[in-house]
Amino acid sequence: MEITVSVNGKPERRDVEPRLLLCYFLRDVLGLTGTHVGCETSLCGACTVLVDGKAVKSCTRLAVQCDGQEVTTIEGLARNGELHPMQAAFREHHGLQCGFCTPGMILAAVDLVDSGEARDETAVRHGLEGNLCRCTGYQNIVTAVLEAAGSSS
Numbered sequence: 066m067e068i069t070v071s072v073n074g075k076p077e078r079r080d081v082e083p084r085l086l087l088c089y090f091l092r093d094v095l096g097l098t099g100t101h102v103g104c105e106t107s108l109c110g111a112c113t114v115l116v117d118g119k120a121v122k123s124c125t126r127l128a129v130q131c132d133g134q135e136v137t138t139i140e141g142l143a144r145n146g147e148l149h150p151m152q153a154a155f156r157e158h159h160g161l162q163c164g165f166c167t168p169g170m171i172l173a174a175v176d177l178v179d180s181g182e183a184r185d186e187t188a189v190r191h192g193l194e195g196n197l198c199r200c201t202g203y204q205n206i207v208t209a210v211l212e213a214a215g216s217s218s
Contacts, residue, residue: 066080066081066082066083066129067079067080067081068081068128068129068131068132069132069133070128070131070132070133070134070135070136071134071135071136072091072095072097072135072136072137072138072141073097073136073137073138073140073141074135074141077095079094081094081128081129083127083129084127085127085128085129086123086124086125086126086127086128087114087116087121087123087124087126087127087128087130087131087136088100088102088112088123088124089102089128090128090131091114091123091136091138094128097138097140099138099139099140099168100112100114100123100138100139100168100169101165101166101168101169102124103124103165103166103197104124105124106124106125107122107124107125107195108195108197109166109169109196109197110122110166110169110170110173110195110196110197111165111166111168111169111196111197112124112169113168113169113170113172113173113196114136114137114138114169114172115135115136115137115172115175115176116131116134116135116136116137117134117135118135118137118176118179119176120172120173120175120176120177122169122195137172138168138172139167139168139171139172142171142172142175149171149175150213151171151174151175151178151209151210151213152171153213154209154210154212154213155167155170155171155206155209157209157212158205158206158208158209158212159205160201160205160206160208160209160210161200161201161206162200162201163199163200166196166197166198166199166200169196170193170196170198170206173192173193173195173196174189174192174193174206174209174210174213177189177192177193177210177214178210178213178214183210183211183213183214184214185211186207186211189207189210189211189214190203190207193206193207193210
């Protein structure tokens with residue numbers, strides 16, 4: 066089945082199997098390996114990307130479901146060599162350790178801020194509870210998200 070999807074602002078037209086998951090389309094077909102595959106059941110959030118600006122777990126979304134849509138991966142956040150404010154805040158506040166969850170965590174956080182839901186620590190923690198991190202203890206992630214939310218207001 067042929068799909069046309071914009072990925073990180075670049076139009077992509079590809080023939081894909083109807084059962085191909087979005088995460089594998091991004092990783093294996095387009096070579097965008099920043100989208101990590103963790104649990105493959107939508108529990109960990111490592112595969113989170115933005116589809117039309119909303120956080121989506123790409124391990125449970127078919128590539129064909131994104132036909133005609135805009136997909137943003139971690140590779141597409143930085144512009145002209147400048148980190149996205151969320152990426153810069155994660156770096157500044159050491160909101161990562163091993164880095165496996167980081168791309169999905171950052172994209173989920175971008176949606177959280179863009180939707181206006183990152184009002185305070187409790188809201189950020191609730192908004193990110195679908196993204197698991199085994200290393201950081203979350204406090205630095207929450208601090209980074211709140212900083213990025215403040216810089217985008």
